[in-house]
Amino acid sequence: MISRTVEEHREALLTIIKNSGQFDEDGLDHVKTTLDAHFENPEEAIWLTAIDDVPVGAAYCAPEPVTSGTWNLLMLWMKDGYEGRGFGKELVSHVENEIKNRQARLLIVETSQLPDFSSARAFYEKCGFNLEAEVKDFFAAGDNKLIYTKAVQKN
Known part of the structure; x- marks a missing residue:
């Protein structure tokens, strides 16, 4: 199930993100700040939570x-063990x-x-995103940013 992210999801989502090992303390602080800003003004950005009895992912x-x-x-993250179970695709669809x-x-x-992100790239391509651009050495020397795009239209 996908729902709008509410404050009760905060700690579980932060734990999922922290346990991923992909964020340093500055990155985690940024996620906390962004999430808290969402709770103060939920109309600006979109935060969604995938739930399987408990929060298991976020977009x-x-x-x-x-x-x-x-x-x-800007972020699509799943709890370890929940990859490949359809929650990510549901989050993107929502x-x-x-x-x-x-x-x-x-x-x-x-x-x-980087090779660690090959499954993310394959996932985005399965969801209909196309590789649009590459920015050399963006994240760090030897770590290029890939930009994927997808056209969307109101039904």
Whole structure:
């Protein structure tokens, strides 16, 4: 089940993100700040939670500044052991429906080209995203940013 993220999900989601090992303390602080800002103003960005009795994943999507109808899927994270069970695809589908209702025309997602992110890249491609661009040495020397895009339209 997918639901809007509420404060009761906060600690479980932060634990999932921390346990991923992909975020340093600054990254975790940024996620906390972004999540708390969502609770104060839930109309701006979209936070969704995948639930299987307890929170098992999250998606965070926000409008891209100084664009017309472009949104960025900034985070899509699953609890260990829940990958490949359909929750990620459901989260992406719900994000797409939400942004369509907000006059979105383009959804982007950014990830790394490093081998550790190969399953993320394959997942985005399965969800209909296309590799649009690569920015060399973006995250760190030798760690390029890949930008995937997907056109969205209101039904």
